[in-house]
Amino acid sequence: MSRHNRDVILRVLRAEGPLPRSELVERIGASPATVNRLTTSLLERGLIVSVGTATTGRGRPSMVVRFNEQAAYVAAVDIGSQVTRSALVDLTGGVTALVEEPVPDGAGPRQRLDQVRDVALGLLASARARRRAVIAVGVGVPGVVTPDGVVDWAPVLGWRQVGLARVLRTACDLPVVAENDANALAIAEHRHGAARGTAAMVALNLGNGIGAGVIAGGALYRGHTAAAGEIGYMLLGTSSLRQTYAGFGDIESRVGAEGIARRSRELGLADEVAGPLTAASVFEMARRGHPVATGLVDEICDELALALANVAAVLDPGAVVLGGGIGGSADLLIPRLEERLSGRIPHVPRLLGPSHGHGVLVGVAELAIDAVGSLDGALAEAGSLPAQD
Structure with missing residues (x-):
């Protein structure tokens, strides 16, 4: 029982930040003497740290403790x-x-x-x-x-x-x-990012492939075969039914990083950059107003908007985070995507850039x-x- 109660104290402090010992008494339903003994043990082991005192109610000031994240x-x-x-x-x-x-x-x-x-x-x-x-x-x-x-x-x-x-x-x-x-x-953005606490949200990892992490009811949703969120395999139209996809799927073969680089080369953009032509360099050219790059980015947003509309219609997320390598250009993508989704689905989720670089x-x-x-x-x-x- 002592180990269980110590674990409850650690998880409460980890989730909520510093708390007075008196509040921990209420949280774990133990006596003040028990909480004092447990927190003293955790303090001695360096798993929690004292950060001062707080006056609560009529009693004496109570020690405030916090979780030691570097334990x-x-x-x-x-x-x-x-x-x-x-x-x-x-x-x-x-x-x-x-x-x-x-x-x-x-x-x-x-x-x-x-x-x-x-x-x-x-x-x-x-x-x-x-x-x-x-x-x-x-x-x-x-x-x-x-x-x-x-x-x-x-x-x-x-x-x-x-x-x-x-x-x-x-x-x-x-x-x-x-x-x-x-x-x-999705877990990082749901627990620590701009979508923290959103009961239903989606995080897109936009790289060579395109995947979606789905939080439903506050928990990660994996699906029947753990393949939930593989939205790179969504089909862009009826013509896609006449093809097969052994590696990358239909959408990600076009708007994944390699797909964007390939399409850029086909448009002759490789001659206009000093180094390797990448998705990031295409987005940067579009920021500077390059007409061909801007047109390609608009096409990419058309295709991403189709995927997001389908995701929103099925899952009704409160927020969608655009992460991964291409997510570094979320500021360029979000206004275009919002424009394309507005009026076309019942509820347009909040579109957010990533909160974490990692x-x-x-x-x-x-x-x-x-x-x-x-x-x-x-x-x-x-x-x-x-x-x-």
């Missing part, structure tokens, strides 16, 4: 098509020790898996150098991931039925959560913390002072 880390990895990002994420979403490691030229499925394993092990070494414990590993994947951490398929990585969580558990000897990257982004990392860390169960037990097992029974 431990989650090792978080975001697997991209060209870059693998990793960081140590503290227990309230703060990112440190960020590393971006390019994918080696010609790396195949096995090499990508080895790189992810080595990156995770590097994070553990970084945490040891900081004299901090790691309680879990979280990994964001650009593909469909089953609840037990098997990557069902990820076209950009060439993965099918890859037991990612099992590989990393063996290598790191820690609990591991593997999750679709758009789902992780939302996938924050989201997988959140999911990993959820998965460990008892924070008190996980922190004790990971190397904090021994928890009391």
Whole structure:
């Protein structure tokens, strides 16, 4: 019972911020003496911190305590098509020790898996150098991931039925959560971003592929085969029925980063940029008023608006966050999308830019913390002072 109550205290403080001990008495339904004993134990172990006193009611001033977000880390990895990002994420979403490691030229499925394993092990070494414990590993994947951490398929990585969580558990000897990257982004935006607390929201991860993380009823919705939100496979019209899509889907083959770059080259825009022609460079040209780039961006917004209209009609989200690499141009896209959606669906959701530069990392860390169960037990097992029974 003591461990359960300590865990309740930790989770309440983590979610809500500093609170007086007297308020914790009401939250966990224990006596003041019990709360004082439990918080004293957590203070001694460095899991919470005293931040002063507060006067509540007629009693004496009560100590105010807050969760120590740096008591431990989650090792978080975001697997991209060209870059693998990793960081140590503290227990309230703060990112440190960020590393971006390019994918080696010609790396195949096995090499990508080895790189992810080595990156995770590097994070553990970084945490040891900081004299901090790691309680879990979280990994964001650009593909469909089953609840037990098997990557069902990820076209950009060439993965099918890859037991990612099992590989990393063996290598790191820690609990591991593997999750679709758009789902992780949705968790980060729902818990820490501009869509915080919105019961129904969608986060789009706009990169080479296009995925949507769906929050319904305040919880992540994965669907029957964990493939909910794969909106890149939405069809743009009846002509799409005469084609098959083995890798990227219909919409993402056109408005994903590679699709935009291909269409730009076909329009002759490659001759007008100094470096490689990318989706970001096309959006920047449109910002400067380049007529061909502006026309292409308008076409992209037409196609994205079709997808968003269908998403809104089915899910009725209160907010849609435009994240991922293309989400860096949300300021250019949002007004155009709002114009196209207005008057065409019953309710136009709030369209928002991303709140986090590293939302996938924050989201997988959140999911990993959820998965460990008892924070008190996980922190004790990971190397904090021994928890009391």
